[in-house]
Amino acid sequence: MINKCEKIPDEARMPPRFADACVRCANCMAVCPVSRVTPTFPGPKQAGPGAQRFRLPSEASVDDWITLCTGCKLCDTVCPSGVPISRMNLLAKAKYLREQGRKPRDWVLARSDLYGESASRLATVVNPLMKNTVIRKILDSVLEIDARRELPSYERQTFHRWFRARPVAAGGFTQGRVAYFHGCFVDTNETDVGKAVVALLESQGLEVALPPQNCCGLPRLGIGDFRGAREMGARNIASLLPVVRDGVDVVFSSTSCGMMLRHDYSQILGLAGAEELAEHLFDVSEYLLSLYDDKKITPAFLPVKVKAAYFAPCHLRAMNIGLPALELLGLVPGLDVQSVDADCCGLGGLYGFKKENCAVAEAIGGDLAKAVARIKPDIVITDCEGCRMQIRHLTGLKVVHPVQLLRDSLKPLPVTG
Amino acid sequence: MDYKTEVVIIGGGATGAGIARDLALRGIPSILVERGDFTSGASGRNQGLLHSGARYAVYDPEAARECVAENRILRHIAPHCIEPTGGLFVSLPEDGFEFRGEFIRACENAGIETVSLSPREALALEPGINPLLIGAVQVPDGAIDPFTLVVENIRDAESRGAVVFTHTEATGFLRDGDGVAGVVVRDLLEKKEFTISASWVINAAGAWANRILALAGLSIPMSLSKGSMLITNTRLSQRVLNRCRPPASGDIIVPNSTVSILGTTSLRVDAVESFEVLPEEAAFLVYELSLLVPEIKSERFIRAYAGVRPLIRSGETDDDRSLSRGFSLIDHQKENGISGLVTIAGGKLITCRLMAEKTVDFLCEKMGLRAPCTTAEQRLPGAGIGRSLQDRLLHMRREIPAARQEILCDCELVPRDEVEAVLKEGKVRELRDILHRTRIAKGTCQGGFCVYRLLGMLNELRRERNRGDSNEILMDFLEERWRGIRPILWGTALKEEELIESIYKGLFNLSGELSGGQEAGERGRR
């Protein structure tokens, strides 16, 4: 399962011609959320193809600013020359971090999947601790996890436990089966999103399966831990591939996990089986919308008198599938939903929790918060848990996943039987 | 104002600069005149190859031995101008092994260390090589930065009393009976003439040697050979790559800092200023070198350039490559009965120090001076100062944004203070002087963004104020840039060209007929 080139350090496998397609046009500079708020990051053009010409595989990295890249991939989406800028940055960051040695904090944050389950069991104890100022100060000074930022609290019953414990759903699944990849955050911190996915899919006649699954590995990849990321990926592929080979599609509700599974497993990690799996992986809204477009389902929603702001997460945009959630939300009568005119929330997954990045993350997020405020919404809707955390943190508004709103506005199922 | 000195050197290439330094180290006063800036001839228009001598081993063992010795010396005195990359002589199936055996023996005889590599070993070192190779030989080739080498020779000479005039052309000789007693020169920027009297005039004008000699009604048998080269956007290999076959056109790739240089062609030319690279030459180099490194077919090029090699003809032959690359020291008293005039011609970049040594030895002998040459031991002033790729990246360090300089040239990471330091030296007389002393405009966009910024900075410092219109300078620069990129404009390079045209012809309307001031002035009158 693991790629044959394992012995060569991953960051040394950067194709040397990466920089060549760049024509120095600066379109990426126009959208980079980081260089817009801080001149300490030289911007995608410089940090990516620009610096690439100066990096020799044999020499140690000196580009310490590379850790400021949030990995939002917006640069990739505007480049007229197809330069894989964010991938270049990821590889450079990995090399830098490997040479510098990663901070204990990075390991702790990137392996939240290992303690998430236990933390959930002990939620009543853990949650108050995480809010305790003394403990936060210790985390801040020892682990450099910024004290200003609220840590997500754990739920007592994980999503997958809930799923197993719930009464078996009645039959009548006319649309077949679909598997759900929920990701860590839904499992331990935001189980309602998972419950909403299940309810929504079931309401449309889809039977939901929950194959065994691990963390997608993105947090590990984010700190340049290719080995760890690849391990996670290999396990997920081993579990999901048989499912799709049985003709069952897999949906995900986290756009970041989805981006990782669909694209990074094959394009960055080179995992065997990843391409085959990718063919059957869908964003949950994308999946429902395509069923709707093909007139296979006709979801009926109750009118909802709500003004909502929809924010399209960076990784959704990088998937380049349009804004399926926004189109679905358009089916809800009475819902006034406007797209937020902002580029990135700035949290960048774990990025914003790191003390040295917190100011940058807050500045980027501040622009988003202003853009949200201009809409004056009752609630904010976005597909990514990182964005939800950040927008809650910055605006105090209620922030939900699109599936949550859709579920809440579903017409009650006709009572059968 | 007129000057008087002991020796006048004509030509600010590697040879002239070496002579100035050698003279200065031996305590002999000199003045060097250069019609452009340093290295504007063959010294700045070569492949930047630090020969181990291997390339000459088979056909010119003497030149090879010279290379071996000079290579060692340069590594000692100018380590900062050199990248000891090592080199491979690669045998492709069509090359066979016949030449290779001869090559290894000849290298051995010349004292050049070789290591024979299997195809697998060679590919492990340089994954870009044509995987069909049948073998390779490793030699101690390297890369050299001729600009820094020459400028540092000059700096050292100046610090020891030598005087240098750039943009100053020799227009005639001062005569003293049958002899030469100095030169008449013209400052091409100030448009002023003056004289320099001297006991000796050394003609180190390279390919222009006969143009100088013509001023005294003389000439030497010399042929001119144009060699064209292409520069890639990123470095293709870590080592110098050669074909292991009898030297021919299009068989070397030299890595140089951020780029690689593909060379060369060899075309007999009549005019010294034959710097145009023909589209067919570019296509030839791409084809020929893609046999060595297949990726070259889809490689991004950023510039093409050509140099004219002056070759001293020793016999009648039509193949420029078999002419000796050795040099000639011509005493015109002995040859033509004109005293006080010496021509040093031919040679290679790597033997410039040796050429200077022989020239100054000759002068000392004539002057009856016993002053030993020390250029092989005394290191150049900047030796030990590294300016590696890494050092340049460090300009962008995260910790010190407040102190960080504007980076004028994004492609080559040249910060504003580097230009300020060059300006402080006081040697800069025009834009090109700055470009020669920094890496500005040598990267991907070839000055497309940074020269506008540089000129703005100069305007701010009022340097160009009295020299008139900085947009004219910008347009001249873009014309010169055009000559370099026109031959390689296809693929990504052409995309970039549309960007640059859109900026200068479109956005900035530099090709419009009226300048802003004129137009606004006219409106004022209306």
Added chain:
Amino acid sequence: MKRYDLIVIGAGLAGLMAARTAVEMGARVLIAGGGMGALTLFGNTIDVLGRIPPGEDIAEGMSGFIDSFPEHPYARTGWEGVEKALDAFQELFPPPYHFSGVTRGNCLLPTGAGTMRPTFLIPATMASGVGMMPASTLVVGFRGFKDFQAETVSLHLRCRGAVIPFPRYRMGGMTAPAIARLMEDHSFVERLGEEIYQRMEGERFIGLPAFFGLREPVAAMKTLEAATGARVFEISILPPSIPGMRIYNRFHERLLQRGTAFLMGTPVSEAIVKDGRCRGIIVKNAPLGAGYQADRFILATGRFLGGGLWAGIERIVEPLFHVPVAQPSRRGEWFKGRFFDPEAHPVSQAGVETAADLRPLNEKGGIFLENLWAAGSILAHHQSIEEKSREGIDIATGYMAARQALAS
């Protein structure tokens, strides 16, 4: 597979204009852009035909031009077509950030090189540049911001220049998007106005780099005018272009509101053609390829920079549909010897030839595909850079292509 009335390939000004026109006509539209191109790099004002001398009526100039260049894209749209399209464009930009012409002809605006540049429609933030009098103008640049050289501008405009530090931010490496962000902060703009005011010597006009923010540039301008008592205007800078981003953002926002789907980032990798019609496109985002179907397609992928044309060592091709590209016979003839040759390089005339209705032609002069139209700079026989017609061609042909396509 999704099905649209129209798929526009390319998200530059021509593509956006085509999409906007089609949406106004009630069509379901998908824009498939490969990235951002010329618009966000050089888009500032709306050029129509800069070679018509200021003072001359543009309608007259255009009809003469069209007579002399019957193959030019403008010959397809006619002046009336350009005019209608420009009206539609201007509708998108109500005051305060509106585009207007000064007369019925071209006017001249100062540039970042201190030259004057002819153009037709000007955004509100640049309008005062037209009436600027050099003797009473101050051009201000900023230390740490290298893409606008005030001293070069002032030298050539023959006015006064000043280079000052940014209030609060004394760092190298400031970029236009970073400053545009600061310009949305009212207190920052007020401070900036004070700093400028202190350096004024009674000037009545202030020229500044074009970075007055993305959202409310006119408000920033008004704040600066209040602080300085002078007329303030933006001057074009090296790419990227903030005014170009404003145009892009406006289109993007309006199109999203109208339900237009945007695919940005990965270019269309394949067109599915059958029986003389385009059936759909494949957008490859490795490892996946997604298919999209439509009844009509508009090719607005730009020239070399945008990826609409690609030059191999010897031939120029249109890489998506392989539409024949009119071009010089060999590479030796692509360029003039001089960069600033008075005539444009022949390669800039290369492009896609079309019928009168903007449908590309095949080698035999017939219609290449029944349901494919072309718009923007990919069209052959213009010299948009030299003749200063980039935006005009984009807007007019984008508008016309959409109308033609939907009429079919």
